[in-house]
Amino acid sequence: MKDWSKAVKRRKNDLILIFAALLLAAALWGALAVFRSEGAYALVTVNGEEYGRYALDKDTQQSIISGEHSNLLAISEGGARISEADCPDKLCVNQGEIRYSGQSIICLPHKVVVEIVGGERSNIDAVVR
């Protein structure tokens, strides 16, 4: 009987834990969505050092070469994506397009980070201006 009530208690604690984790995810997602705004530049860093920044309002293609690795950055209609890469996993290509300030595409094997920067900070700032 005692074992049984303990098991029920554990099940309840499990559910609380699961719910808390999901709630945390939702809160984080909400916070990130509220504070996002369209960016002005795609900032490319390789190995932690700045490689270049490319304006998002001009459609272009840029090869990012680091040693023998290369990633192709494509900018079109205000969004940036990696359209080609010679890394083994192609996670950066599969990640698709980014356009909001703070979003990033990361190619771990090549240590290439594409990050959207600049632009309006948030909606509140825009009203004040």
Add this chain to the structure above:
Amino acid sequence: MSAGRVARYALLIALALVLSYVELLVPLSVVVPGVKLGLPNLVIVFALYRLGARDAWIISLVRVVLVSVMFSNAFAMMYSICGTVLSLTLMSLLIKTGRFSTVGVSVAGGVAHNIGQILCAMLLLSTSRIAYYLPVLLVSGTLAGVLIGIASGLLVERVKTDPQR
């Protein structure tokens, strides 16, 4: 170290390695980097319950090093170690409280693993932007944790071991 102990480590590490490999065959992380089932955690949760924290630490650290050497690189190894350390610490603490079943323990482990990896990536790449992945990874870690928790619960219940031997 007794022969029985060596054999048991060998068996469980081999099992964890095979599960790591099986996990690579299911390319979940194509959608979002870092999303995975956490199959090796079956072995780790089992070891935590049936053998104790020390054995679980040995098995999972050896697994991380071997998997990184065989399938990935030094960078991935650092991420994995961060995830593993956070995950194992939290899981042993929760087991000690005695208030959670394997499901709760494994959910905490999965979520902690993902948070640990993100923190490590933030430090190594010196950008906080990777936090964008966290919401998705928290949800996927929870779901994977529930599945692994149920499965390892069955294992812990049915496979008896004697840690003295």
